[in-house]
Amino acid sequence: MTLLYPIVAAVDLVLELYVWVLIASIVFSWLWQFGVVNSGNRTVAAIGETLYKLTEPVLAPVRRRLPNFGGLDLSPIVVFLAIFLIRQYMRILLR
Numbered sequence: 101m102t103l104l105y106p107i108v109a110a111v112d113l114v115l116e117l118y119v120w121v122l123i124a125s126i127v128f129s130w131l132w133q134f135g136v137v138n139s140g141n142r143t144v145a146a147i148g149e150t151l152y153k154l155t156e157p158v159l160a161p162v163r164r165r166l167p168n169f170g171g172l173d174l175s176p177i178v179v180f181l182a183i184f185l186i187r188q189y190m191r192i193l194l195r
Contacts, residue, residue, distance in 0.1 A: 108190045115183050118158075122176055125151040 128151055131137045137144045162175040 105194060108194055112187055112190055115187055118154075119180065119183055121151065121154050122179060125155045126176055 128137075128148055132139065132148060139145065158179055159175045162178050163173065166174055166178065
């Protein structure tokens, strides 16, 4: 059990960081859509591309399985829920 704790803690940390990357990606996409950020700026484009490359491999398969809700993308909510359930399961494992 003592060997399992560092592994579970590391996975938990990675999942927590990924939640923050998802949140940043969502906020960035809103800022991009409403024209708040300068889309011609190279730094802004690089940040957007990085966030896209980090989140799209997880969100795209979820998006394909969800029904079409028009312009509403619910895939981040499904991923947040999955991460929450995984983290809760890992906490149960440590008990």
